[in-house]
Amino acid sequence: MEKIISYLENNFDNSVKEFFEYLRIPSISTLDESKDDIRLCASYLQEKFKSIGFKHTEIIETEGHPIVYAESLEAPGKPTVLIYGHYDVQPVDPVELWDSPPFEPEIRNGKIYARGANDNKGQNFAHIKSLEAWNKIEGKFPLNIKLLIEGEEEIGSPNLEKFLHTNREKLACDAVLISDTSMYADGVPTINYGLRGLAYMEIEVTGPNRDLHSGSFGGAVANPVNELARMISKLQDERGRIQIPGFYDDVLPVTPAEKENMTSLDFSDEEYKKELDVKELFGEAGFTTLERLWARPTLDCNGIFGGFTGKGAKTVLPSKATAKISMRLVPNQDPKKIAQLFTDYVNKIAPDRVKVKVTDLHGGSPVVIPIESKAIGIASAALEKAFGKKVVYTREGGSIPIVVEFVRTLNAPAILMGFGLETDDIHSPNEHFRVNNLKMGMFSSAYFFDEFARNF
Amino acid sequence: MEKIISYLENNFDNSVKEFFEYLRIPSISTLDESKDDIRLCASYLQEKFKSIGFKHTEIIETEGHPIVYAESLEAPGKPTVLIYGHYDVQPVDPVELWDSPPFEPEIRNGKIYARGANDNKGQNFAHIKSLEAWNKIEGKFPLNIKLLIEGEEEIGSPNLEKFLHTNREKLACDAVLISDTSMYADGVPTINYGLRGLAYMEIEVTGPNRDLHSGSFGGAVANPVNELARMISKLQDERGRIQIPGFYDDVLPVTPAEKENMTSLDFSDEEYKKELDVKELFGEAGFTTLERLWARPTLDCNGIFGGFTGKGAKTVLPSKATAKISMRLVPNQDPKKIAQLFTDYVNKIAPDRVKVKVTDLHGGSPVVIPIESKAIGIASAALEKAFGKKVVYTREGGSIPIVVEFVRTLNAPAILMGFGLETDDIHSPNEHFRVNNLKMGMFSSAYFFDEFARNF
Numbered sequence: 001m002e003k004i005i006s007y008l009e010n011n012f013d014n015s016v017k018e019f020f021e022y023l024r025i026p027s028i029s030t031l032d033e034s035k036d037d038i039r040l041c042a043s044y045l046q047e048k049f050k051s052i053g054f055k056h057t058e059i060i061e062t063e064g065h066p067i068v069y070a071e072s073l074e075a076p077g078k079p080t081v082l083i084y085g086h087y088d089v090q091p092v093d094p095v096e097l098w099d100s101p102p103f104e105p106e107i108r109n110g111k112i113y114a115r116g117a118n119d120n121k122g123q124n125f126a127h128i129k130s131l132e133a134w135n136k137i138e139g140k141f142p143l144n145i146k147l148l149i150e151g152e153e154e155i156g157s158p159n160l161e162k163f164l165h166t167n168r169e170k171l172a173c174d175a176v177l178i179s180d181t182s183m184y185a186d187g188v189p190t191i192n193y194g195l196r197g198l199a200y201m202e203i204e205v206t207g208p209n210r211d212l213h214s215g216s217f218g219g220a221v222a223n224p225v226n227e228l229a230r231m232i233s234k235l236q237d238e239r240g241r242i243q244i245p246g247f248y249d250d251v252l253p254v255t256p257a258e259k260e261n262m263t264s265l266d267f268s269d270e271e272y273k274k275e276l277d278v279k280e281l282f283g284e285a286g287f288t289t290l291e292r293l294w295a296r297p298t299l300d301c302n303g304i305f306g307g308f309t310g311k312g313a314k315t316v317l318p319s320k321a322t323a324k325i326s327m328r329l330v331p332n333q334d335p336k337k338i339a340q341l342f343t344d345y346v347n348k349i350a351p352d353r354v355k356v357k358v359t360d361l362h363g364g365s366p367v368v369i370p371i372e373s374k375a376i377g378i379a380s381a382a383l384e385k386a387f388g389k390k391v392v393y394t395r396e397g398g399s400i401p402i403v404v405e406f407v408r409t410l411n412a413p414a415i416l417m418g419f420g421l422e423t424d425d426i427h428s429p430n431e432h433f434r435v436n437n438l439k440m441g442m443f444s445s446a447y448f449f450d451e452f453a454r455n456f
Numbered sequence: 457m458e459k460i461i462s463y464l465e466n467n468f469d470n471s472v473k474e475f476f477e478y479l480r481i482p483s484i485s486t487l488d489e490s491k492d493d494i495r496l497c498a499s500y501l502q503e504k505f506k507s508i509g510f511k512h513t514e515i516i517e518t519e520g521h522p523i524v525y526a527e528s529l530e531a532p533g534k535p536t537v538l539i540y541g542h543y544d545v546q547p548v549d550p551v552e553l554w555d556s557p558p559f560e561p562e563i564r565n566g567k568i569y570a571r572g573a574n575d576n577k578g579q580n581f582a583h584i585k586s587l588e589a590w591n592k593i594e595g596k597f598p599l600n601i602k603l604l605i606e607g608e609e610e611i612g613s614p615n616l617e618k619f620l621h622t623n624r625e626k627l628a629c630d631a632v633l634i635s636d637t638s639m640y641a642d643g644v645p646t647i648n649y650g651l652r653g654l655a656y657m658e659i660e661v662t663g664p665n666r667d668l669h670s671g672s673f674g675g676a677v678a679n680p681v682n683e684l685a686r687m688i689s690k691l692q693d694e695r696g697r698i699q700i701p702g703f704y705d706d707v708l709p710v711t712p713a714e715k716e717n718m719t720s721l722d723f724s725d726e727e728y729k730k731e732l733d734v735k736e737l738f739g740e741a742g743f744t745t746l747e748r749l750w751a752r753p754t755l756d757c758n759g760i761f762g763g764f765t766g767k768g769a770k771t772v773l774p775s776k777a778t779a780k781i782s783m784r785l786v787p788n789q790d791p792k793k794i795a796q797l798f799t800d801y802v803n804k805i806a807p808d809r810v811k812v813k814v815t816d817l818h819g820g821s822p823v824v825i826p827i828e829s830k831a832i833g834i835a836s837a838a839l840e841k842a843f844g845k846k847v848v849y850t851r852e853g854g855s856i857p858i859v860v861e862f863v864r865t866l867n868a869p870a871i872l873m874g875f876g877l878e879t880d881d882i883h884s885p886n887e888h889f890r891v892n893n894l895k896m897g898m899f900s901s902a903y904f905f906d907e908f909a910r911n912f
């Protein structure tokens with residue numbers, strides 16, 4: 001391992017230069033005019049995979065942008081790790097807010113500035129370089145590797161789920177390694193072991209069959225905005241507890257180990273309040289902020305609209321009002337079941353004086369990889385070797401549906417080992433990735449393959 | 457009187473032809489390109505007033521479109537009536553929905569189709585012809601007349617209030633006669649004796665200082681849409697009773713005479729429900745629909761918006777949510793006082809976890825002219841002679857701020873004696889006015905001047 005780390009260290013400046021080539025390809029998945037660049041980027045990756053020792057590489061066509069796939073199954077008796085990442089990037093608008101052109105990478109103050117520097121080119125490039133180092137020094141990889149880098153993550157991976165389902169055997173593995181998340185703080189090695197799920201609903205309330213004059217009709221007929229507001233107020237009590245019967249039935253409590261981990265983390269409600277400019281935080285009573293964010297389900301209106309929404313006053317009694325309401329879910333809540341409970345409850349509290357339509361817009365399952373599990377333990381050991389520091393375990397309040405798909409379809413644990421920071425401005429102008437975190441990513445990846453090969 | 461009515465009857469066909477000239481002038485007040493037509497219409501009216509016996513006529517410039525004014529004060533010892541109307545009309549869009557061109561009047565099935573046929577050219581033309589008849593037959597008017605026909609009603613009469621205030625003496629009168637409302641049903645002579653007032657408010661709720669990802673932040677911080685919904689739900693209880701302390705303090709109860717009048721009216725909740733396609737009506741418990749519409753205050757959300765309002769799902773935890781909420785007021789509620797009570801209550805129920813800003817967008821006072829008053833009695837007698845039927849007394853749920861201005865500034869009762877129908881499609885394509893209602897308007901006007909001259 002020492003040699004491998006030295007190799008990575010000594011070649012790091014060259015690796016950064018090489019990384020810039022990858023960053024210069026404007027592989028924006030959402031733009032039609034970037035189709036050629038996307039394809040160029042896929043070819044670039046395929047060549048790269050060949051050059052670092054993969055004999056089997058493929059560009060796999062989908063209905064959208066291609067998947068780049070490589071495998072090396074030449075370590076009989078050793079476990080198999082599937083690395084997932086994406087080579088497509090977000091658009092760059094508003095481009096005038098960038099301090100340097102988004103596809104002309106530049107280092108300033110120890111940070112690499114470019115679209116994709118963190119998300120996700122930088123994070124998957126770390127694995128590429130660690131594999132290269134293994135191959136250079138040992139002449140082979142220490143375990144079986146499957147590399148799957150897709151080109152549609154930033155547009156919601158529309159073709160990946162189908163690909164996973166039809167390629168279960170091809171992709172079979174012992175763990176899925178994903179570096180697409182953030183560290184808890186700079187320099188703090190972090191494993192993300194849980195993601196919340198989602199049930200996203202829409203309520204449409206219809207009162208009278210047309211917009212009415214609120215003077216001529218007000219007082220005679222129910223107002224759909226008032227009724228919708230009343231219904232929303234019944235979804236949650238004043239202490240943040242969701243009132244849908246059965247909603248909490250399947251919620252797994254936070255384990256003592258998790259609770260201890262969360263308590264040990266450096267988190268300040270005061271700082272958080274200041275950052276968001278609110279006088280008080282709010283959420284389900286009886287839980288800390290981190291528990292509420294990571295391990296408790298929530299209910300939020302994501303949007304509401306009805307009637308006159310322009311400037312000034314218009315005296316309309318609207319015919320319709322609509323709210324978009326999503327619930328973040330935690331294990332073992334099932335999005336379909338929650339959507340049904342929500343629908344039943346809303347229909348129950350809806351008064352006869354209005355018509356109410358509830359729509360299940362979409363959902364995703366929550367996932368937790370227990371921190372006591374073998375795969376997480378191995379990843380921790382690797383990170384601690386690379387950083388020389390104790391690992392921190394986090395969960396994520398958001399949902400990454402494709403992670404759940406991997407876990408469920410391949411029946412393997414996902415290891416979310418990210419090297420970005422929340423402050424890296426991914427999806428925004430001036431996206432960047434710390435040079436040192438790129439290096440830590442390479443080291444961590446190299447140690448991980450060693451640990452996983454020996455201990456899984 | 458018989459001669460006057462005969463004159464109107466015998467000349468009616470010619471009157472209709474003459475009316476068409478008035479209708480042909482496209483006096484749309486909101487369009488810049490109609491400025492010349494507006495001025496043409498004002499001149500047309502001034503000439504008309506001269507021709508029917510007014511020695512004193514004026515075109516009075518304002519900051520916008522001119523007011524046409526005429527007076528005849530040659531009946532010493534007799535009371536003075538001020539007639540208010542407007543010669544400007546609504547735009548005609550969407551013009552393709554008209555069955556005949558909006559400024560080429562046409563009679564079909566006993567209805568005159570044209571923009572302004574009812575609102576308000578038809579209704580003020582009835583008075584013009586009745587005055588002409590008086591002048592032709594008697595050589596003079598039976599009382600003192602002031603005629604004020606403005607050109608900016610359809611854009612909110614921005615210059616009239618100032619004009620009233622600076623011309624109190626010039627406009628001094630014993631009653632203001634306004635024909636700009638509807639009859640309760642076709643053939644039913646109607647006096648509108650009350651208008652509701654208005655307090656129109658906006659609530660803006662701010663949570664976090666920026667839109668957040670509802671996954672990454674949901675559960676930690678109050679959601680402004682949820683909070684706004686909760687506040688709205690506290691404005692009114694499940695029985696439609698407004699919960700703002702002091703809100704009902706100044707509300708005058710419906711008098712026994714009014715209650716009797718409302719009960720006697722032909723009003724069907726079943727028909728009303730069917731028309732609006734609702735299963736149940738809703739409003740303040742303990743009052744009939746007509747009471748709730750005419751004589752009770754209300755609270756309606758006119759608009760609400762916040763967060764993502766497009767199609768599909770976006771997982772935002774919005775920074776802001778806004779609602780527009782108006783209250784219709786009845787005597788003796790004061791819009792400024794109600795706005796203050798509303799503001800105080802909303803601030804009281806607003807939780808510390810969000811910032812709440814309440815804005816008083818605008819207001820208007822309610823008005824009631826008691827049905828027992830002399831002026832209303834005289835108007836009733838006139839209408840009953842013209843129609844040969846008992847008068848019906850209505851109130852209007854909406855607000856006509858300028859009526860209140862007349863009543864308050866001139867300290868005179870307003871007589872709202874309208875000849876339109878709710879179904880006349882004013883402000884819409886195919887606006888029309890029934891030929892017979894134009895005639896009834898002329899007769900009623902003629903009788904009114906006689907009755908008022910003799911009995912006030």
